[in-house]
Amino acid sequence: MxxxxxxxxxxxxxxxxxxxxxxxxxxxxxxxxxxxxxxxxxxxxxxxxxxxxxxxxxxxxxxxxxxxxxxxxxxxxxxxxxxxxxxxxxxxxxxxxxxxxxxxxxxxxxxxxxxxxxxxxxxxxxxxxxxxxxxxxxxxxxxxSFEQGALLEPLSVGLHAMSRAKVTPSDRLLVTGLGPIGLLAIQAAKVYGVSEIYATDVVPFRQELAKEMGVTAVIDPTKEDVKQRIAELTGGKGVTVAVESSGNARAIADAVRTVKRGGRIVLVGMPAASEIPLDVNAIIDAELDVLGLFRYANTYPGAIQALxxxxxxxxxxxxxxxxxxxxxxxxxxxxxxxxxxxxxxxxxxx
Ligand SMILES: [Zn+2]
Ligand SMILES: [Zn+2]
Missing domain, CATH: 3.90.180.10 (Medium-chain alcohol dehydrogenases, catalytic domain)
Structure with missing residues (x-):
């Protein structure tokens, strides 16, 4: 050679x-x-x-x-x-x-x-x-396919988010941001047996794709109040887990008030500025778990089986x-x- x-x-x-x-x-x-x-x-x-x-x-x-x-x-x-x-x-x-x-x-x-x-x-x-x-x-x-093989890498981020939040089939999930990571997090949630998946994005093309990929409903955060809309869609129950993949400072701050009490938030998208305002009292009062995420570990074998x-x-x-x-x-x-x-x-x- x-x-x-x-x-x-x-x-x-x-x-x-x-x-x-x-x-x-x-x-x-x-x-x-x-x-x-x-x-x-x-x-x-x-x-x-x-x-x-x-x-x-x-x-x-x-x-x-x-x-x-x-x-x-x-x-x-x-x-x-x-x-x-x-x-x-x-x-x-x-x-x-x-x-x-x-x-x-x-x-x-x-x-x-x-x-x-x-x-x-x-x-x-x-x-x-x-x-x-x-x-x-x-x-x-x-x-x-080789394509599926290559997509295991970004899919792994979603799978790791599910693992970080200890997601089970009884969870109701919100994915904010529908780039490749957010869209694949929807699929990762399906691997974990989640059936109620809500998603937010401002781009119509991404909203459509999310629907095709099996979300329960898509919400445009610039047109509707996300928390209120989720309350309507879930009969008042709300979401238990949010996976934030947009990196948008506003979306990160909103996640804290959107998940229900005792909920978990996985932060995947990195905001442009490291320090952003966050309602810490809301996190304490609602006993929220706010989890960081860095890449993934031990995801490939299970993902291949699931696919x-x-x-x-x-x-x-x-x-x-x-x-x-x-x-x-x-x-x-x-x-x-x-x-x-x-x-x-x-x-x-x-
Ligand atoms: Zn990548
Ligand atoms: Zn080492």
Whole structure:
């Protein structure tokens, strides 16, 4: 495999992605080489493309973005036993140390030594091939598509939100913000057996998609009072859990007064300003659980099992498909057409 070349979409600097020939990576003993079939454009990729940083992570040299992928194993290191050449796999893109307190307790998403794709300075996988430690590969059953495999990553955020809020079938859920994460959180709620799911967004296209993906009702927060409308829709009972994925400061503040007493709020969307006004007395008085969420842990095996059964339709979030050569176009679409694009897929080998 020495000195073979492949195409990769390299972001030289913000707003500048170039297709370059680079070395095909060679797997270490515990790694596999994966031929990338499809890979999503994530909000974080777009953010790095536009601003060159997310919080403390700063793009300081050219980087390959992209971390939501599935493909085929085409090479394995000498110590790999869990996958074989020819396996179709989904890639969990954060390789953790496996040794620290967080890893050992199962909360490996908090591992301080995680090497996460497309988080500077770590390269992602907008490329023909990528290597990754093989224990972060999950075999896809024949009935799952590569697209479903790639969507396991954003779906995992929703699944982790359900797990954080200890959601059960008796919960009534509100999802605020219907981007890819919010829409997939609706599907995650279905995995957890939730049947009453309410959602809010201002964009008609997203509202329609949410309906197609099985929400009970969609509310436009600029036209209706969300709490009042939910009270009407639930016969006065209200929602027990809110998953906030918009990052809108107003939506975050409203979540505190929208869930019923004893409710749980999972904060997923990051607001532009770190500090926002929040009614703390309401949180105390209603004994609310306000939960943060960082990526996900232990979600892939269950998600794959859930997707082999009927009832879920995660591929509905895919609105556009591009080749690797069109990566900049794909990211520009995601950046500028937020009202009509949800999840954009790139196909590096077609
Ligand atoms: Zn992502
Ligand atoms: Zn660790």
């Amino acid at each position: 020495d000195s073979k070349l492949m195409d990769a979409a390299v972001m030289n600097k913000p707003l500048d992605i170039e297709i370059k020939k680079i070395q095909v990576p060679v797997p270490q003993a515990d790694e596999a080489l994966v031929k990338v079939y499809c890979i999503g454009v994530c909000g974080s990729d777009v953010h790095y493309y536009e601003h060159g940083r997310i919080g403390r992570y700063v793009v300081e040299k050219p980087i390959i973005l992209g971390h939501e992928l599935a493909g085929e194993v085409v090479g394995i290191g000498s110590a790999v036993t869990n996958v074989q050449v020819g396996d179709r796999v989904a890639v969990e893109p954060g390789v953790t140390c496996g040794r620290c307190e967080y890893c050992k307790s199962g909360r490996y998403n908090l591992c301080p030594d995680v090497v996460f794709m497309a988080t500077p300075p770590v390269d992602g996988a907008w490329a023909e091939y990528v290597t990754i430690r093989s224990d972060f590969l999950f075999k896809l059953p024949d009935e799952l 082999t059964r009927p009832g879920l339709d995660i591929e509905k979030v895919i609105t556009h498909k591009y080749s690797l050569e069109q990566t900049q176009e794909a990211v520009e679409m995601a950046r500028t057409q937020k009202d009509t694009s949800i999840k954009i897929m790139i196909y590096p080998n077609q």
